[in-house]
Amino acid sequence: MVEQPSWKSEGLGTKKRVALWLVQEVGAGSVFTKEQLRAAFEGVSQVDRRMRELRDHGWQIDTNREDPALDPSEHRFVSQGVPVWEPGMASRKPAESVGAAQRRAVLVKDNYLCRTCGIGNGEAYGDDHGATSQLDIARRKVLLPEGDIEVQLVTECNRCRTGGRGECDLGAFGSALEQLSPYERKMLFSWMERDARAFNEVEKLWGVYRTMPAAARATAREMSLAHT
Numbered sequence: 513m514v515e516q517p518s519w520k521s522e523g524l525g526t527k528k529r530v531a532l533w534l535v536q537e538v539g540a541g542s543v544f545t546k547e548q549l550r551a552a553f554e555g556v557s558q559v560d561r562r563m564r565e566l567r568d569h570g571w572q573i574d575t576n577r578e579d580p581a582l583d584p585s586e587h588r589f590v591s592q593g594v595p596v597w598e599p600g601m602a603s604r605k606p607a608e609s610v611g612a613a614q615r616r617a618v619l620v621k622d623n624y625l626c627r628t629c630g631i632g633n634g635e636a637y638g639d640d641h642g643a644t645s646q647l648d649i650a651r652r653k654v655l656l657p658e659g660d661i662e663v664q665l666v667t668e669c670n671r672c673r674t675g676g677r678g679e680c681d682l683g684a685f686g687s688a689l690e691q692l693s694p695y696e697r698k699m700l701f702s703w704m705e706r707d708a709r710a711f712n713e714v715e716k717l718w719g720v721y722r723t724m725p726a727a728a729r730a731t732a733r734e735m736s737l738a739h740t
């Protein structure tokens with residue numbers, strides 16, 4: 513465990529100091545203004561830009577675009593990303609802008625679907641506004657099973673992108689998996705392989721059962737009870 517340096521440490525780069533300032537002075541969940549940021553880093557150039565760059569490392573810092581409750585001069589430090597002040601951490605990130613080839617690769621792997629809502633590219637959202645989707649690449653903070661944090665790319669539509677998705681916790685996913693029965697795990701794995709949820713046998717039988725006449729339903733219930 514690396515000890516967290518002070519945000520005032522002169523030896524650190526501006527981006528690292530801004531990250532530490534957010535953690536130590538603002539605090540996750542709190543609002544800060546551009547003026548407060550500039551005042552803390554008086555005389556340091558491009559502080560705003562360094563602050564925005566933290567998003568490339570999985571930091572969630574909202575403006576009034578993502579959070580309409582904010583004033584145009586305000587930001588909300590929602591959650592911390594990669595601890596960029598730790599040795600080697602600042603360089604662990606996807607390229608600043610996602611290149612065309614990388615973008616295409618992510619879209620192909622994600623089956624050209626928004627991984628949050630499942631919409632395809634150019635499809636109608638089906639609401640009154642008649643808006644259609646536009647797929648883009650977003651960065652998602654992933655907590656690896658061993659506890660490390662990594663920023664990975666994911667396909668999201670323009671609407672879900674502004675929703676500010678939380679992080680993805682593979683450790684918690686693993687713990688929840690362990691709670692499933694072997695049958696449930698097998699079912700889940702088959703959905704993963706198809707990248708779609710299929711009706712399982714239980715749901716199929718339920719579909720058959722609910723259309724039965726009352727007397728047949730009673731018999732079906734007795735048959736099920738006999739098997740429990």
Ligand SMILES: [Zn+2]
Nearest residue numbers: 626629669672
């Ligand atoms: Zn979406």
